[in-house]
Amino acid sequence: MKIVFATHNLHKAEEAQKILGADYQVVNLHDLQCPEIPETAQTLEGNAVQKAQFVLERYHCDCFADDTGLEIEALDNRPGVYSARYAGENCSFEDNVNKVLQEMQGITNRKACFKTVICLLLNGEKHLFEGRVDGIITETRHGENGFGYDPIFLPDGFTQTFAEMDADTKNHISHRGRAMQKLIAFLKNKTK
Numbered sequence: 001m002k003i004v005f006a007t008h009n010l011h012k013a014e015e016a017q018k019i020l021g022a023d024y025q026v027v028n029l030h031d032l033q034c035p036e037i038p039e040t041a042q043t044l045e046g047n048a049v050q051k052a053q054f055v056l057e058r059y060h061c062d063c064f065a066d067d068t069g070l071e072i073e074a075l076d077n078r079p080g081v082y083s084a085r086y087a088g089e090n091c092s093f094e095d096n097v098n099k100v101l102q103e104m105q106g107i108t109n110r111k112a113c114f115k116t117v118i119c120l121l122l123n124g125e126k127h128l129f130e131g132r133v134d135g136i137i138t139e140t141r142h143g144e145n146g147f148g149y150d151p152i153f154l155p156d157g158f159t160q161t162f163a164e165m166d167a168d169t170k171n172h173i174s175h176r177g178r179a180m181q182k183l184i185a186f187l188k189n190k191t192k
């Protein structure tokens with residue numbers, strides 16, 4: 001079965017293909033030569049739905065889209081839906097991490113969580129799947145793997161940040177991994 005993942009991020013598309021296995025052919029937005037899709041909603045769910053609907057209207061095919069945010073309790077759940085551009089338009093992952101570390105200086109409550117929402121549009125019907133992982137924001141960076149806020153996120157029950165873990169360990173417990181597992185369970189059940 002062919003299914004479009006509404007992402008230009010090849011790393012995420014590859015990860016999805018690996019999890020979904022040979023029964024599915026994951027097509028990404030580069031394959032479709034699709035332009036950048038606007039993400040103007042105020043919630044993760046809103047953005048995931050917006051991206052999936054864009055693909056459905058343009059290409060008339062089953063698809064799914066995801067959106068992720070890091071919510072930090074002491075920062076009133078910022079950066080949240082603005083995680084990608086927290087330090088400003090065209091900022092780097094490093095700029096975002098610097099901004100969070102600066103804002104968290106001297107703060108003892110370091111609780112945070114990553115949340116992912118996936119929107120699947122299958123045969124014109126909408127289905128939502130959520131994944132979450134709780135942890136803390138470290139005082140300094142640790143590790144070189146991964147991307148985004150990985151070097152400063154220590155998941156509960158672990159002694160390594162996401163950036164110190166290998167990809168398989170992170171994917172197993174991560175927000176996106178958990179949301180993907182729910183999506184896969186649903187798809188496998190549907191196509192049984």
Ligand code: IMP
Nearest residue numbers: 066067068069070083084147148149150
């Ligand atoms: P997206 O919705 O997957 O594009 O994620 C939005 C932003 O959240 C990214 O630009 C990253 O800054 C951050 N982010 C998403 N997933 C992760 C992750 O697994 N680790 C660290 N940061 C992430």
